[in-house]
Amino acid sequence: MGEVRGDPRDGQQQRSHWSASRRAQAWSALLAGLIRCKRCGRKLTLRYSGMKHHIPRYSCSRAWMDNGGPHCIAFGGLRVDDAIEEALLSVVGPGAIAAATAAAKEAGERRDQVRDALSRDLEAARYAADRAFRQYDAADPANRLVASELEARWNRALAHAAEVEDKIAMHDAATPAPIADPASLGVLASNLKTAWDAPTTDARLKKRIVRTLVHEVVADIDDAASEIVLIVHWVGGVHSEIRLPKRRRGQRNSTSANIIEAVRRLVLIASDDLIAGLLNRNGLETGNGNRWTRERVTSLRSNYRIPVFKPAEDGIEHWLNLSNAAKLLKIAPKTLRLAAEAGEIEAIHPLSDGPWIFARSSLITTAARSIAERARQNPRYPTGSNPNQQSLFSSTT
Incomplete structure (x- = not known):
């Protein structure tokens, strides 16, 4: 029997896909190629952890890679990137x-x-x-x-x-550069943080801004104080020191149990990006007081073994948000929300300003059919609470 050979283009496509994935990952780390080890003077290498391998971690492993020498330092990249972001945004003040x-x-x-x-x-x-x-x-x-x-x-x-x-x-x-109005500069400074924190902002633009203002970052670890020490060399010759607490081995994450439970519920219908936006919209922070990002939600799920959201292959989702559940019952979303608030139908509402979650099995019960039937008989008024009663929750998603 002849040997079965695979199409060589499959390997090329896999390598191309891997390269594109690595290039996309490289843009997510803010200080890639810009941070140096104080102990040996080498540039820190960047690798990724997490289930999807997109949580950055900086480590001085060049000596080990080249000569089999010991590692100098290593630490997580999320906290360091956030500290540099905060320092950079404070410059525009x-x-x-x-x-x-x-x-x-x-x-x-x-x-x-x-x-x-x-x-x-x-x-x-x-x-x-x-x-x-x-x-x-x-x-x-x-x-x-x-x-x-x-x-x-x-x-x-x-x-x-x-x-x-x-x-x-x-x-x-030669046309001289116009002197900007201080008031206009103030507006730009206030808008910069909003634009920086927006999920749609390209990571490449952030890195361009960082490299415009930062010449180099020298990193070290204070083992006695268990702190990450960053010396930021700003363009222009000014230097500043930033100290960040380093999580000790075996130290537990201090994220609130309520947030963990909310994430456990939200993964039923939402991706990590959407969950991060919902947590930020509700004013919730990580255990270290940082805003939520996709990487932090992914890290939280990995630590607590929470499965990732995956759309159903057959298109029939077992869990639905408010809009899709109302569409299935052929009633208005407000009607279904008021019924859920009144306890007439089983639903999950993990965040005060967040989505309602319905199991498909609860939408085919007698109670659900009764709500839909009453809504069709009297379409001018929604089923549930009195229409003049004000709701504490503005979300209808």
């Missing part, structure tokens, strides 16, 4: 705005000083050209050697004057 305005004003003053210096050079060049002409004009034409030398000096003086005039013309033609 009232003090930085005042400094930017002062720098723009100083640049304008330097421009005026350059213009004055060029004007003085032009005055001196014209005087030298005029003096050379007078010397040439006073020379005896019969002495051709002297007259030729004086004429050459005069031509050189005229060329120098023309060169200075060209410099002045180029200086005047």
